[in-house]
Amino acid sequence: GAVVSQHPSWVICKSGTSVKIECRSLDFQATTMFWYRQFPKQSLMLMATSNEGSKATYEQGVEKDKFLINHASLTLSTLTVTSAHPEDSSFYICSASVTGAKNIQYFGAGTRLSVL
Amino acid sequence: RKEVEQDPGPFNVPEGATVAFNCTYSNSASQSFFWYRQDCRKEPKLLMSVYSSGNEDGRFTAQLNRASQYISLLIRDSKLSDSATYLCVVNPRDSSYKLIFGSGTRLLVRP
Numbered sequence: 001g002a003v004v005s006q007h008p009s010w011v012i013c014k015s016g017t018s019v020k021i022e023c024r025s026l027d028f029q030a031t032t033m034f035w036y037r038q039f040p041k042q043s044l045m046l047m048a049t050s051n052e053g054s055k056a057t058y059e060q061g062v063e064k065d066k067f068l069i070n071h072a073s074l075t076l077s078t079l080t081v082t083s084a085h086p087e088d089s090s091f092y093i094c095s096a097s098v099t100g101a102k103n104i105q106y107f108g109a110g111t112r113l114s115v116l
Numbered sequence: 117r118k119e120v121e122q123d124p125g126p127f128n129v130p131e132g133a134t135v136a137f138n139c140t141y142s143n144s145a146s147q148s149f150f151w152y153r154q155d156c157r158k159e160p161k162l163l164m165s166v167y168s169s170g171n172e173d174g175r176f177t178a179q180l181n182r183a184s185q186y187i188s189l190l191i192r193d194s195k196l197s198d199s200a201t202y203l204c205v206v207n208p209r210d211s212s213y214k215l216i217f218g219s220g221t222r223l224l225v226r227p
Contacts, residue, residue, distance in 0.1 A: 006159075032213055034213070034214075034215075042219060043203065043217040043218060043219040043220060044160065044203075044217040045217075046214060046215070046216075049213060049214065091157070093159050093160075097213060104162065104165075105162075105215060106162075107159040107160050107161070108159060109158065109159050110157075110158070110159045112157070
């Protein structure tokens with residue numbers, strides 16, 4: 001099956017620093033990748049849709065200047081949380097859809113971000 | 117009203133029991149439906165897609181009622197390993213790729 005690798009799995013950082021999270025599709029090309037955030041005991045909330053070679057589409061209420069997304073190749077998308085604050089602490093999960101089968105999304109293992 | 121609503125549970129059942137989860141969605145134009153499973157502190161994993169005719173995969177049966185905008189998941193002969201949170205997921209027609217997740221129903225299967 002399609003494998004999505006997400007790195008790092010866990011990061012602790014100081015308030016004000018930036019954190020980059022990588023999402024890679026290992027055995028398939030992903031024109032579209034998605035970034036979600038999940039707070040404890042809540043559901044996944046889509047933050048943005050990342051399209052290879054073009055600008056990401058952000059959901060309402062998500063600051064594009066704070067959550068920078070780059071999708072420079074068909075196998076890699078990155079999410080950078082800039083000037084992280086404690087309220088940004090969350091579980092960030094990426095997913096990728098197989099080109100031609102966009103309704104099926106395969107998820108990375110997630111990144112747990114703790115901002116001190 | 118949430119776009120996808122689920123009973124949060126938890127459902128606490130003994131091994132071998134049959135358990136059913138329900139889900140409702142608000143967008144009548146939604147076109148694709150899924151059940152995902154999420155273990156604690158892990159990523160969601162696709163359990164099964166849901167088709168209008170209903171579909172079965174081993175001990176799992178999914179049903180879709182478009183008229184009532186209702187989706188169900190039935191688990192027969194529950195195993196301890198079925199303990200997880202089950203997420204109802206909908207793909208709205210107005211966006212080809214976006215998935216809307218329900219908040220999940222937690223299942224605990226006890227020995």
